[in-house]
Amino acid sequence: MATVADEPKEAAERFVPLPRRLTDSQLDSIRALPAHDRAPTPTTEASRPAEVYTDPTRFAAEMAHIFRKVAVPITPSCRLPEPGTLFADDSFGVPVLLTRDRAGKVRAFYNICLHRGSKVVDGCDPVKAGRVSCPYHAWTYGLDGQLVGIPRAETFPSADKAALGLMPMPVHETAGYIWVGLEKGREAPLPPGTDRLDADLCALGLREMHVYGQRHYDLASNWKLVVEPFLEAYHVQRLHAKTVAGLNADVNPVMVWLGEHLRQTAGKIQFVPGEEELNSDRLHRTITHSYFVFPNTIIVTSPYFISSMILMPRAVDRTIVQYTMLMPQPIRSERGEDLFRRSYAFQDEIFSEDFGAGVMQQQALSCGALETVRYGGMEAPIGPFHDLVERYLP
Ligand code: FES
Ligand SMILES: [Fe+2]
Incomplete structure (x- = not known):
């Protein structure tokens, strides 16, 4: 109570x-x-x-x-209030990156770089940004998760950028919260x-x-x-x-x-x-x-x-x-x-x-x-x- x-x-x-x-x-x-x-x-x-x-x-x-089966709240929605903002949270033991794109849509991704697996964003305070760059070798992703930049891209002749976007997680926004599904590859219904x-x-x-x-x-x-x-x-x-x-x-x-x-x-x-x-x-x-x-x-x-x-x-x-x-x-x-x-x-x-x-x-x-x-x-x-x-x- x-x-x-x-x-x-x-x-x-x-x-x-x-x-x-x-x-x-x-x-x-x-x-x-x-x-x-x-x-x-x-x-x-x-x-x-x-x-x-x-x-x-x-x-x-x-x-x-x-x-790992139902969607769980991860943050009050108002912590990500504006389009073009993002923050990271790994309090569940899963590195999560949340973004709100320019249209206001919330997305959730594994906060894991598709290059060699560094966290793309370290720390957890919300920031305004149009894209994020991995601190290790600067692979760069849009707020929609798409890989948009690889430094010295000619050294990765086989890389298909379209297939190397951030891995999405199930996400819902309702009841004043952003909810995510923590199990990879599985839908996560709201309770x-x-x-x-x-x-x-x-x-x-x-x-x-x-x-x-x-x-x-x-x-x-x-x-x-x-x-x-x-x-x-x-x-x-x-x-x-x-x-x-x-x-x-x-x-x-x-x-x-x-x-x-x-x-x-x-x-x-x-x-x-x-x-x-x-x-x-x-x-x-x-x-x-x-x-x-x-x-x-x-x-x-x-x-x-x-x-x-x-x-x-x-x-x-x-x-x-x-x-x-x-x-x-x-x-x-x-x-x-x-x-x-x-x-x-x-x-x-x-x-x-x-x-x-x-x-x-x-x-x-x-x-x-x-x-x-x-x-x-x-x-x-x-x-x-x-x-x-x-x-x-x-
Ligand atoms: S691990 Fe992210 S750019 Fe290398
Ligand atoms: Fe109490």
Whole structure:
């Protein structure tokens, strides 16, 4: 479940992440929220063998049958906002080059030079460029992947430039994200429900947002342990006792599965049914929307920004998290810059508590002494999350 930062009071008038109208389904979720003191006691329990987090064979199966089969988000779209831009990312352990061509179409390629296999682009910051040259011997490619230049081409008399373009990867752009397929030569469908997710996230303005900042966390924990704190409200009053516990009530959010994705709608501590300002710039002062995007992405709204976390599993006990803070408009003043600097630091503090819990679990579970982990009523989506993962496995 979402954990949200408080915000300095001056923020709300100028930074508003709700440029559009919420969907009817989003509004229904808000209207379904009871007053905190009338929230029912959730009692659905579930459990799993601890080895789902520690067994390398299980991890290999998840990679082969989930992360290499379906399309996975690799970046918020707005990180590649303009035609004629590109950036590289190898956080999944696969060197990926993303480009947006002059017509605005996004393409994904293996970031591998067809000459002798160097990465064509090193580093990951987006740049504006009409073409890219491999740093080693300067073979040059267009944003459409075509090989357009070979220095001393006469020394490669057999080279067929048309056949030596960058190797394409399956790519989709929807729901405010660029999604790629990580398995060479295989189509990568979007998970079921992505059209509904797209409607939700468009309503929150995700597609038109701007990047304030991005950082990566390299965590010694299984990817599912990184997901789970965002699927439960139970920990908020405990793990976050010193940060955001006071902003949130000790109750479950309203949960709606959008196919394989999950929307959670929560009332903050001051939420009173009927008094929320629907479709107003002020809505996220009292309501938190959070999403689990199958299989690997978390989105959490705050009053004037949105946090995006893409989880990139690297080993059974290692996950890289790409955290991006998205804002509805570029910062125009020192005051705004100061506000976002503080919020960015505070998000780091909060999410580091969540990530730290997963690292502690991994350390403890790895010894094998505990055979079963248990999820209670305030952790209700965790069981269905595991069901979903297991449906993909042979
Ligand atoms: S490896 Fe890229 S130009 Fe040689
Ligand atoms: Fe949390």
